[in-house]
Amino acid sequence: MNPANLDDPALYINRDLSWLAFNKRVLEEAQDPSVPMLERLKFVAIFSSNLDEFFMVRVGGVQQKVQANIPIGSGADQMPPRVQLEHLRRTTRELVADQYKVLSAEILPALAARGIVIRTSGELREPELAHVRAAFRREIFPVLTPLSTDPAHPFPHLLNKSLNLAVTLRRPNDADPLYAVVQVPGVLPRFLALPAAEGAPGHAFFALEDAIRLHLTELFPGLEVVSAAAFRVTRDSEYELDDEVDDLLEEIEAHVRARRRGHPVRLEIDAGAPPDVPQFLTEGLKLNPADVYAIPGPLDLTGLFQLLGVPGFADLRDPPFTPAAVPAFAQAAAPWPAIRGRDVLVFHPFESFAPVVDFIEAAASDDRVLAIKQTLYRTSSDSPIVRALQRAADRGKQVTAVVELKARMDEERNILWARELEKAGVHVVFGFVGLKTHCKVALVVRREEDGSFRRYVHLATGNYNPQTARVYTDLGLFTCNVDLAEDVTLLFNHLTASTALPPMRKLLVAPSRLQSQIIEKIDREAAHQKAGRPARLLFKVNGLLEPAVVKALYRASQAGVKIDVACRGICSLRPGVPDVSETVRVVSVVDRFLEHSRIFYFENGGASEVYVGSADLMDRNLSRRVEVVFPVEQPDLKQRVIDLLKTTLADNVKARELHADGTYSRVKPPEGAPLVRSQYRFLEQSSEPPPAPPAAPEVPKPMRSKRRGR
Numbered sequence: 015m016n017p018a019n020l021d022d023p024a025l026y027i028n029r030d031l032s033w034l035a036f037n038k039r040v041l042e043e044a045q046d047p048s049v050p051m052l053e054r055l056k057f058v059a060i061f062s063s064n065l066d067e068f069f070m071v072r073v074g075g076v077q078q079k080v081q082a083n084i085p086i087g088s089g090a091d092q093m094p095p096r097v098q099l100e101h102l103r104r105t106t107r108e109l110v111a112d113q114y115k116v117l118s119a120e121i122l123p124a125l126a127a128r129g130i131v132i133r134t135s136g137e138l139r140e141p142e143l144a145h146v147r148a149a150f151r152r153e154i155f156p157v158l159t160p161l162s163t164d165p166a167h168p169f170p171h172l173l174n175k176s177l178n179l180a181v182t183l184r185r186p187n188d189a190d191p192l193y194a195v196v197q198v199p200g201v202l203p204r205f206l207a208l209p210a211a212e213g214a215p216g217h218a219f220f221a222l223e224d225a226i227r228l229h230l231t232e233l234f235p236g237l238e239v240v241s242a243a244a245f246r247v248t249r250d251s252e253y254e255l256d257d258e259v260d261d262l263l264e265e266i267e268a269h270v271r272a273r274r275r276g277h278p279v280r281l282e283i284d285a286g287a288p289p290d291v292p293q294f295l296t297e298g299l300k301l302n303p304a305d306v307y308a309i310p311g312p313l314d315l316t317g318l319f320q321l322l323g324v325p326g327f328a329d330l331r332d333p334p335f336t337p338a339a340v341p342a343f344a345q346a347a348a349p350w351p352a353i354r355g356r357d358v359l360v361f362h363p364f365e366s367f368a369p370v371v372d373f374i375e376a377a378a379s380d381d382r383v384l385a386i387k388q389t390l391y392r393t394s395s396d397s398p399i400v401r402a403l404q405r406a407a408d409r410g411k412q413v414t415a416v417v418e419l420k421a422r423m424d425e426e427r428n429i430l431w432a433r434e435l436e437k438a439g440v441h442v443v444f445g446f447v448g449l450k451t452h453c454k455v456a457l458v459v460r461r462e463e464d465g466s467f468r469r470y471v472h473l474a475t476g477n478y479n480p481q482t483a484r485v486y487t488d489l490g491l492f493t494c495n496v497d498l499a500e501d502v503t504l505l506f507n508h509l510t511a512s513t514a515l516p517p518m519r520k521l522l523v524a525p526s527r528l529q530s531q532i533i534e535k536i537d538r539e540a541a542h543q544k545a546g547r548p549a550r551l552l553f554k555v556n557g558l559l560e561p562a563v564v565k566a567l568y569r570a571s572q573a574g575v576k577i578d579v580a581c582r583g584i585c586s587l588r589p590g591v592p593d594v595s596e597t598v599r600v601v602s603v604v605d606r607f608l609e610h611s612r613i614f615y616f617e618n619g620g621a622s623e624v625y626v627g628s629a630d631l632m633d634r635n636l637s638r639r640v641e642v643v644f645p646v647e648q649p650d651l652k653q654r655v656i657d658l659l660k661t662t663l664a665d666n667v668k669a670r671e672l673h674a675d676g677t678y679s680r681v682k683p684p685e686g687a688p689l690v691r692s693q694y695r696f697l698e699q700s701s702e703p704p705p706a707p708p709a710a711p712e713v714p715k716p717m718r719s720k721r722r723g724r
Contacts, residue, residue, distance in 0.1 A: 017572075018594045020565045025594060026090040026586045027676045028098060029559055030072055034105050035678060036583045037064045039604045039670055041109060045116045051124050052330040053606070055318055058117055062315040065106070066175060066248060073102060074250025074279045077305075090561040090586060103304060114311045129216020130324060132312075133208065135224055142208045146220055149206055150229050157201065158226065160233045162194045169298030170195055174249040174276065177223060177314050180283075180291050181230060182240040191240065193294050196233065198223045198244075204317030217324045221312055243287030245295060246313050249276035278305075285310045332606050337366040337484070338700040348380070349373050349492070350460065353470055358492040359651040361658065362476065363607060364700035367483035370490060373472055374399050377458040378406035384467075385412035385459040387506045389451055392477040393431065399478045400431055404438035412459075413440045416509050418451045443510045445640065449525065451509060452635065453628050453642035454478065454490075457502050469499035473644045475611040475628055486610040487693070489626050489655070491646065495520075498644065509640065524629055524641035529562065532631070532643075535616050535623070536566040540573035542619040550617035551577040552659050556610065557584040558600075559632040571597045580662045581672075582609040584632070590674045600672040601681060603665050605693045613659050614643065624652050658696065667691035 018025075043049055044057035079087075079095035087093045093101075122132065138146065160181075161170040172178060177198040182191050205219035223244050230239045278299045283292055285308040292306050328334075340360055346352035349372060360369055375398065377383045386406050393400060407413040417432045436442050445451035454474040462468050476488030493499075497519040505523065508515045515526050522528045536551065543549035551570060558564065558579060564587045571577055577598045579587075589598040603609050614625040627643030629635040646652045666683040668691055673679065683689060 018568075018591075020568050020594070021090075023090065023092040025568070025588055025591065026561065026564065027588060028087070028091045028093045028101075029089050029584055029586060030068075030076065030098060031101055031105065031676065032584045032586060033068060033072070034102065034109065035676065036602065036604075037061055037068070038109055039602060039678060040064060041113055041116075042670075043604060044113070044121070047120075050330050050332060051121060051128075052130075052322055052327060053332055054116075054121050055125065056322055058113060058121065059316050059318040059322075061109075061113055065110075066316070069248045069280045070174070070251040070276075073099075074277065076102065077250075077279060077302075089559075090564070107307065110307065110309070113315070114309070117315070118311055125330075128327065128330065130321065130327070131216065132205065132219050132221065132321075135228055138208075138220065139211070141211070142218070142220070145209050146206060146225050146228065150225050150232075154199070154202065154222070154225060155229070155232065157199045158196060158233060160194055160196050162192065163294075163298065164192065172197070172247045172299075173200075174251065175246065175314070176200060177244060177246050179223060179226060179230075179242045180245050180287070180295060181234070181242045182288065182291065183234055184238040184240055186236075186238070191290070192237070193291075194234065196226060196230070198226060203320055204314070205320050217321075219321065221317075223313075241288050241291070243284040243291050244313050245281060245283040245287070245291075247278050247299060248280040248282075250279050251276050281306045282309050282313050283307070284313070335697055335701075337363055340365050340369050343369045343372065349376050350380075350470065353492045353494050354468070357495065357646075357648045357651055359646065359654060360490045360492070361696070361700075362483045362488045362490070363485060364487075364696045367480050369492070370472065370474075370478065370483075371398050371402070371480060373458070373470075373492065374456065374478075375402045377460075377470075378402040378409065378411070380460065382462070383411060383458055383460045385414075386457070387414040387416075388456040388478070389416045389418070389453055389509075390431065390478060391418045391450075391452055391454065392482070393479045394481045397431070397478070398480065400435065403435060403440055407435075407439035414443065414506065414510060415440050416443045416445055416451050416506070418445055441510075445509060446512070448638070450634075450639045452639040453505075453523075455502055455505065455642060457499070457506060468494055469503065470494050471499050471502050473498070473502075473627075473642065475626060486608045487696075489611045489613070491626070491644065491651075505642065520645055522625065522627070522643040524635060524639060525637045528629060528641060528643060529560065529636040532614070532636075533562060533566045535614075535618075536563070536570050538618065539575045539616060540570040542617070543570070543573045543575045545619075547619035548617045549573075549575045549619070550615070551575055551579075552613075552615035552656075552663065553578075553631070554580040554609075554611060554613040554659055554662055555630045556582045556612065557630040557632040557635075559584055559586045559630075560636050561586070561633075563631045563636075567598065568594050571595045578663045580609070580659075580669075585672060588674045588676070589672055595674075601663065601665070601669040602672065602678065603662060603669045603692060605668040605691070607693055609662075612643070613655060615656060615659060622652075622656075624655050626655060661690065661695055662692045664690045665692040668693070 040057055041061045044054045076095050076099050080099050084095055087095055087098060163169050179196040181194045181196060183194060184191055202222055204222055206225055208218040208220055227242045230242055278301045281295055281301055296303050296306060342352045342358045343349060352358060377386050403413050403415055415435050432442050456472040458470040460468055471493050472490060474488060474490035476486050501518045501521040504516055507513055515523060522531050539549040539551055558581045567577060575597060579600045580603060581600055582602050585600055589595050589600045612627055612630060616623045624646045625643045626646055629641035629643055635641050646655050666681045667689050669681040670678040671681050
């Protein structure tokens, strides 16, 4: 029998179709009757937010390939762009129809029955009409700018993702229609809170665009308002940087401004709009009619996030929880003795993010700390970590922040932080023009009480962001391991001085070596399997796309290695293909928290290895980003990571299994088998009293060196 051709495009799932399959799994959470109702509403909003970003960063590129008549796609699946675009349009329409169906038929009626209601214009009572009228004149009318379109007024530029009304008007005694556009102000809340009726508990809301629609005659006096249809434009927001950039900060700022004016890729419009209105808009936007999406309900459902803030209704929400304290830090007066004693692993959001913030704040205030170096990819709007870095610089410490300006959709925030840090005296570095610095690393250099120097390191899978740390599952490692500290020092020198990256003792670093080292370790498992030694691969990632890695996994499967992958999002690998991937199982867990940690387990003939890091197995992570994957070697922590990885893979409540045809289905436990909802297992474990930590091993004294930054 001839071996399978692993370059066969049929062995690979299209990247963008796989992403839509992921967003379908998000939508399934909104459709799941076991999910509390306000949480279902949240997933409706997340689905819309995800879809917006998908159109902004992916669909425009496919459209351009179609316009350029490129016959074959660039991915390993080689799907022709024209075929891919047709699939994307059809699948998107199907998903959006399902989204509005569950919203209108299940979620909104159930919330209304509990007193949380979105009123339509025809449902407003007189007191509510009066309230809307007063709010319009007081708060809305002053910020509106009606824009007519005629030979003297060309079609207006409409901001990306802005909500608008297309208004059809008519002059007295003139049958020809006029068109105008009114932008719904993004500076105002999407929904007006209506006054509660006396004795009627609950919360009633009215959409801002409907409030404007009710008062259009005040914007167009002397004209007849024939119709008003809500619409929304999504623009291509992906950009490429010139390798010859002189000032990266200025270049990113220019691209952020240009994003608002990218070419349109999608038009969403009221399904009930008169037929001439979509034609008017597509001509004005120079958009293909095939990219018009008729929406059977209110547009821009990301606005539903506002309704999640209503007080009360505990039974309509997930049970509250408090992240567990980390015993090693809770029992220590400062982080330094805790980390000196032994490595500390922290599992967010089940365990508190406070130790990460405390680590940087303690470094800022400790007179023995000489230097702090940290990467910042995404952080919160009011970041305690950034403030701590500013204080450290104010106190005369050597502080370096590697700020990634190209973090998609966070460019403006990161530009602001970069400038604030520079004002405080922090040495700010913007990484490399052609690469994103995506690794999550912090280094603290401290003179110990005995006069020696020691380096304390934090390595993580998630961003230095206290807000997302409550909703993303991530791992962080605190250590003063000499080898890891030396590697991190060399990594920062690489980032700040653009030096060649020297060989690492422990870290696997992209783009230089991570891909080749991962493939070598996968191939090693195949060799162990063939030699009759223990072989096994367990991975947890957010995306699996890189063809070279997928081929390595196919080769390992052909050798008989059992492979289990928890891949939350995009996955191009087809499991269960005869003679190619029969031993591969892929599941995706979508639940209350966003699965974000990356874990790699190699059985290695019985000498198992566990790695954790910031990198997914995708081309962008392995070749176009600076990523760090680090080993977890302390036996108790290593076993803990293995256990949580196996628990995730054992999920039979919120896991979906990928099939060879690219479809997913919910994992069904065997009859009588216990239900395993992995995230809730972790919540239960974090609420239990933690076991006493084992005795601290002897820590080798750190190397003394005159080299700066060590």
